[in-house]
Amino acid sequence: MVDAEKKCDICGKAFENSSKLNQHKSDSHKNLAKVKKTTSNSSRNKVTAIAAVIAMIIVVAVYLSENQQSPATVIQGVRCDPTESIDFHIHAHLDVIVDGKSVTVPAGIGIKPNECLYWLHTHNTSGVIHIEAPQETTFTLGQFIQIWDNTPSISPTFEEIINGDKNFKVFVNGFEYKDSYDKIPLNAHDEIVIVSGSVPPTLPQSYEFNGL
Numbered sequence: 299m300v301d302a303e304k305k306c307d308i309c310g311k312a313f314e315n316s317s318k319l320n321q322h323k324s325d326s327h328k329n330l331a332k333v334k335k336t337t338s339n340s341s342r343n344k345v346t347a348i349a350a351v352i353a354m355i356i357v358v359a360v361y362l363s364e365n366q367q368s369p370a371t372v373i374q375g376v377r378c379d380p381t382e383s384i385d386f387h388i389h390a391h392l393d394v395i396v397d398g399k400s401v402t403v404p405a406g407i408g409i410k411p412n413e414c415l416y417w418l419h420t421h422n423t424s425g426v427i428h429i430e431a432p433q434e435t436t437f438t439l440g441q442f443i444q445i446w447d448n449t450p451s452i453s454p455t456f457e458e459i460i461n462g463d464k465n466f467k468v469f470v471n472g473f474e475y476k477d478s479y480d481k482i483p484l485n486a487h488d489e490i491v492i493v494s495g496s497v498p499p500t501l502p503q504s505y506e507f508n509g510l
């Protein structure tokens with residue numbers, strides 16, 4: 299009687315001893331063994347592919363979660379960062395005149411205390427707009443106003459200051475800017491005057507930045 303161990307598990311042929319069986323296997327079933335090996339290679343490839351897909355899903359998930367910060371942390375492309383970026387750091391000045399009277403620009407526009415600072419912000423009531431960003435970018439008055447109206451706890455908002463006036467005028471360094479205020483660039487040391495209502499006979503054309 300032939301021991302089960304000495305039967306070829308591939309073709310069922312019986313052998314006197316296991317060395318003959320092994321010999322038979324390597325002679326007759328070499329190709330099959332190879333095929334088997336290839337199969338296991340391809341399943342290893344499958345595992346690798348699945349791992350790669352999982353890794354990709356993780357990368358995409360991390361990317362999405364990073365970009366799903368609460369909407370208010372990015373306003374019109376201007377980010378609110380936990381620390382001030384100073385690689386690009388310029389200043390412009392803003393005056394707001396409503397019905398002939400100068401109105402104070404609030405301090406803390408673009409600053410969420412203990413949270414973050416938008417790249418455009420005010421540190422005090424001087425009207426100086428600080429433009430502090432990780433890289434040189436042309437920001438606009440429109441972006442600043444959006445940030446103003448969307449910084450929690452800033453009162454009054456720009457909308458409130460101008461009483462919802464849609465036809466306010468903007469002067470930059472003494473010249474009226476006829477384009478939409480959204481497009482007015484904030485350049486270093488610009489003096490920007492927003493006028494709602496009657497335009498005073500003289501307007502500030504520059505600002506003393508005192509080293510800023």
Ligand SMILES: [Zn+2]
Pocket residue numbers: 382419421428430
């Ligand atoms: Zn600052």
Ligand SMILES: [Zn+2]
Pocket residue numbers: 387388389428429430
């Ligand atoms: Zn500054």
